[in-house]
Amino acid sequence: MNNLGFFKNPTQITYGMGAANQLREIIDAQGFKNVLIITDGGIVKTGLIDQLTRQLDGIHYAIFDETKPNPTVTNCDDAMLALKQINADVVVAMGGGSSIDVAKAVCLLATNGGSIAGYEGIDTCSNDLLPLVAIPTTAGTASEVTTFTVITDEERQYKLTVGGIRLAPKWALVDPLVTKSLPSHITASTGLDALVHALESYTSKMATPISKTLAREAIRKISSHLRQAVYNGDNMVARDNMLMGSLLAGLAFNNTRLGNCHALSHPVSAIYGVPHGVANSVLIPHVMEFNSLAVPELFSDIAEDMGENLESLTLMDRAVAAVDAVKKLSKDIGIPTTFAEFKVDDSQIDRMAKDAMLSGNIAANPRITTYEDVVALYRKSIGGALVEVV
Known part of the structure; x- marks a missing residue:
């Protein structure tokens, strides 16, 4: 006998060739004014970020491109400083699971404060997160639709997991074309x-x-x-x-x-x-x-x-x-x-x-x-x- 249980998917998914070009539509529909883009240096070199920012004419934005392959608590703190400097009202993550995980952490910290190391566990934050648009460049982690972020605590040499329905990106633009340049x-x-x-x-x-x-x-x-x-x-x-x-x-x-x-x-x-x-x-x-x-x-x-x-x-x-x-x-x-x-x-x-x-x-x-x-x-x-x- 099958026990159906439950199934959750809080993220709105747009899938298909050219899906990444739907970013401006989301920004205009929601009235966002200040955008922080979280990515890594490798993605910047591919030119994908340039394709993204061409959609942001008239929008105030900044780029944080220092995401590490196994993102750390310090990495999240640095991204948080970038968010505060621009007073972002939305975060756009473009990259693999590392960039999206950092973005999730930043969106949590923007509305709940503290350090991401203090939120290990499930449903540990009280406030809803800053809105997040996730654009994956790898066919791997699926962090664009998951309710978890995994961050390395350097001091403990330990990977901590923060989870909960609030961690899911609000939108996922899932576009096979942006994976083409992946080594x-x-x-x-x-x-x-x-x-x-x-x-x-x-x-x-x-x-x-x-x-x-x-x-x-x-x-x-x-x-x-x-x-x-x-x-x-x-x-x-x-x-x-x-x-x-x-x-x-x-x-x-x-x-x-x-x-x-x-x-x-x-x-x-x-x-x-x-x-x-x-x-x-x-x-x-x-x-x-x-x-x-x-x-x-x-x-x-x-x-x-x-x-x-x-x-x-x-x-x-x-x-x-x-x-x-x-x-x-x-x-x-x-x-x-x-x-x-x-x-x-x-x-x-x-x-x-x-x-x-x-x-x-x-x-x-x-x-x-x-x-x-x-x-x-x-x-x-x-x-x-x-x-x-x-």
Whole structure:
């Protein structure tokens, strides 16, 4: 029997080629006067910001382009200063998940005050946020429709999550054309992140018929188009399917949370600076193997959606095929399969495991997970290193 539960999507989505050109329509309809654009230096170099600002004739605006790949509390504080200087009444985020996450934090701080480090948790702010328009340039995080922001606390070397319905952008302009200039290695890592979103949402304990439908379509779109997007970035059919797949996965996991892979990846990124998509890529085969014993029927579905030949296979063999399909896709697009180049070793496993266990994603994982399980998963991901449990 299916328990429908609930499904939320507070963001108004405009999707399609040229969707980014709808920004001025929103600004005029809402009567906004002062616009802060939050982005990063790489996006500025592509010329995408110039295309955006051409829509702002007669509008007072400023650009904050100092977003870091794993944005920090200090990064958010600096963006907040830029917002105050222009007295912005709306924020426009153009970039990947990092830029959008910084923008969410700034919109929260603009109306609630303090430091973003003080808002860790769900529904921790009292006031509605400053309006946010999100324009994603990657097919990856789906932060343009999610109700979370993830920020690194440098002092603790810890990724904190702030969540709640208020965190969702008010508008998302989702335009495949702005992903065309994305370099192949970023296309690969962000695309793998989007796939992990779909995989973990589909197998989540909180999954519903609606979220499962979205997640499976995301798996089909991403797994069948990620290679083409990486190796032929001008292929707009691939870019379109990747961005739609990322969006669908975001709508799904926004309602289901994720799982062990994301719980374990955040500490690795916070301590060692491993890009989020790469951390997920290294961890996901080990997490899938761990979870497949609990819900093999769901992993059989994943193998089918990824186009594996399942004829005459047992249920468990089908589940294994799903793991193999993800490994092959990751290898084909050149994503690292180990943490070797990032010098991740056994010295921090105990600390990372304890941080991972604080994540709400552990509770949504389809297999009950203990601290010892997390330690074992970390060991496998770095080649069997031993760890002293304290």
